Amino acid sequence: MADKLPTRSDDFSSWYTQVILRSELADYAPVRGCMVVRPYGTALWENVQQALDRRFKATGHQNALFPLFIPMSFLEKEKSHVEGFSPELAVVTHGGGEKLEEPLVVRPTSETVIGHMYSQWIRSWRDLPVLINQWGSVVRWEMRTKLFLRTAEFWWQEGHTAHATYEEAQEETLKMLDVYTDFAVSEAAIPVIPGRKSESEKFAGADASYSIEAMMGDKKALQAGTSHNLGQNFARAFDIKYLDTNNELQYCWTTSWGLSTRMVGAIIMAHGDDQGLKLPPQLAPIQVVIVPIWKNDEEKSKVMEVTERVSAMLGQSIRWKVDTRDEVTPGFKFNDWELRGVPLRIEIGPKDVYKHQVVLARRDKLGREGKSFVSQDGLLDQVREMLDTIQAELHQQALKFRQDNTHYPKTADEFKSVVQDSFAVALWCGQRECEAKIKEDTKATSRCIPMEQEESHGECVYCGEPATRQAVFARAY
Ligand SMILES: [Zn+2]
Numbered sequence: 001m002a003d004k005l006p007t008r009s010d011d012f013s014s015w016y017t018q019v020i021l022r023s024e025l026a027d028y029a030p031v032r033g034c035m036v037v038r039p040y041g042t043a044l045w046e047n048v049q050q051a052l053d054r055r056f057k058a059t060g061h062q063n064a065l066f067p068l069f070i071p072m073s074f075l076e077k078e079k080s081h082v083e084g085f086s087p088e089l090a091v092v093t094h095g096g097g098e099k100l101e102e103p104l105v106v107r108p109t110s111e112t113v114i115g116h117m118y119s120q121w122i123r124s125w126r127d128l129p130v131l132i133n134q135w136g137s138v139v140r141w142e143m144r145t146k147l148f149l150r151t152a153e154f155w156w157q158e159g160h161t162a163h164a165t166y167e168e169a170q171e172e173t174l175k176m177l178d179v180y181t182d183f184a185v186s187e188a189a190i191p192v193i194p195g196r197k198s199e200s201e202k203f204a205g206a207d208a209s210y211s212i213e214a215m216m217g218d219k220k221a222l223q224a225g226t227s228h229n230l231g232q233n234f235a236r237a238f239d240i241k242y243l244d245t246n247n248e249l250q251y252c253w254t255t256s257w258g259l260s261t262r263m264v265g266a267i268i269m270a271h272g273d274d275q276g277l278k279l280p281p282q283l284a285p286i287q288v289v290i291v292p293i294w295k296n297d298e299e300k301s302k303v304m305e306v307t308e309r310v311s312a313m314l315g316q317s318i319r320w321k322v323d324t325r326d327e328v329t330p331g332f333k334f335n336d337w338e339l340r341g342v343p344l345r346i347e348i349g350p351k352d353v354y355k356h357q358v359v360l361a362r363r364d365k366l367g368r369e370g371k372s373f374v375s376q377d378g379l380l381d382q383v384r385e386m387l388d389t390i391q392a393e394l395h396q397q398a399l400k401f402r403q404d405n406t407h408y409p410k411t412a413d414e415f416k417s418v419v420q421d422s423f424a425v426a427l428w429c430g431q432r433e434c435e436a437k438i439k440e441d442t443k444a445t446s447r448c449i450p451m452e453q454e455e456s457h458g459e460c461v462y463c464g465e466p467a468t469r470q471a472v473f474a475r476a477y
Pocket of ligand 1: 428464
């Protein structure tokens with residue numbers, strides 16, 4: 001085995017990168033800032049995709065595929081959109097050996113090209129709403145990159161919808177925020193705070209942006225999904241109109257919402273420990289690893305017989321794998337699967353064969369505490385129950401960590417000190433200048449203005465201006 005992992009408390013950033021490289025989730029690509037998602041990471045992402053896709057379809061959305069290239073002029077049609085994205089565009093100027101008449105942008109997001117198509121597809125109120133999602137990758141030229149969190153190309157889904165009224169668009173925006181919240185909590189076991197973004201943090205071209213915000217293991221915040229009410233901004237820029245029931249032409253109201261491979265980074269940082277990944281059973285590519293243990297051929301044949309019976313028992317309903325490697329010791333295998341975050345390990349040795357039992361070892365509780373001896377009879381139910389328990393406890397643990405590291409400062413001085421190393425929740429005026437000052441003084445930004453909050457009136461914790469809403473501030477990824 002290579003050197004020990006850096007510990008999280010010594011160097012969280014290098015722990016994060018080393019866990020990804022050693023567990024073979026991803027690797028660096030030859031082009032600076034790009035990443036290769038390896039099979040193990042892709043299997044994890046596919047489970048994220050499936051869990052989300054089920055929810056999208058259940059809420060009436062369909063998938064479609066739009067092109068990678070967008071005419072440069074499209075981006076220029078929406079003023080704040082182009083301002084927001086132009087610094088990070090990758091532009092294609094040549095094709096087939098010739099200079100192109102108009103440069104093409106490699107999509108940084110697809111509002112413009114999808115808006116263009118919607119303007120052709122939508123004619124009357126009968127065509128609405130249009131509810132489409134796309135799975136794909138986008139490119140934003142980032143200079144400072146980090147695997148899964150910020151790479152030049154990343155994978156995601158982007159939903160794009162068009163509606164007849166503002167109310168319907170707003171309902172959709174919040175519905176998808178709820179879908180993301182439900183996914184994060186019940187699949188990724190990550191507690192999140194759904195809320196509205198401040199003016200300076202909102203999406204380029206949106207009327208209002210919403211996000212789910214999560215606390216990572218180093219107490220920094222990570223925006224794990226966003227949902228935008230685009231108002232009529234893109235409808236006006238791209239001429240997306242419909243004839244209403246009075247036969248009058250109206251502009252549509254559109255939304256967009258996205259969740260990306262950043263979520264994989266969130267899963268790593270919210271749950272991982274000094275031994276490596278700790279994957280939530282719902283999303284783990286391998287939920288159970290079976291390690292047979294023997295010393296000689298006679299033991300081997302007995303142990304393997306039980307191993308086969310056990311794996312047949314787990315059948316199709318559990319994602320399991322048997323580690324039959326001969327060239328490494330059981331101890332090596334334990335460490336290896338702990339690094340890769342497999343939630344549950346089943347050990348089967350000669351003694352277990354004799355006692356008609358197996359050993360269950362939990363990834364989230366290492367050592368004696370997480371070990372139990374269970375009968376081979378009824379094992380499937382035991383395993384299912386154990387995986388459910390692990391899933392629930394991962395969420396509880398992450399929630400407790402966030403609660404223990406959330407403070408409610410009452411003065412600017414107190415705010416400055418707690419926001420360095422925790423979430424600071426406080427009354428805030430919501431003004432751009434105030435936020436800019438906070439960022440300059442503390443490097444923290446407003447993460448969101450939580451949807452759920454009590455009525456309150458008072459003074460902004462930082463500038464003293466009147467404030468009616470609480471906001472969450474933190475240093476963020
Ligand atoms: Zn203020």
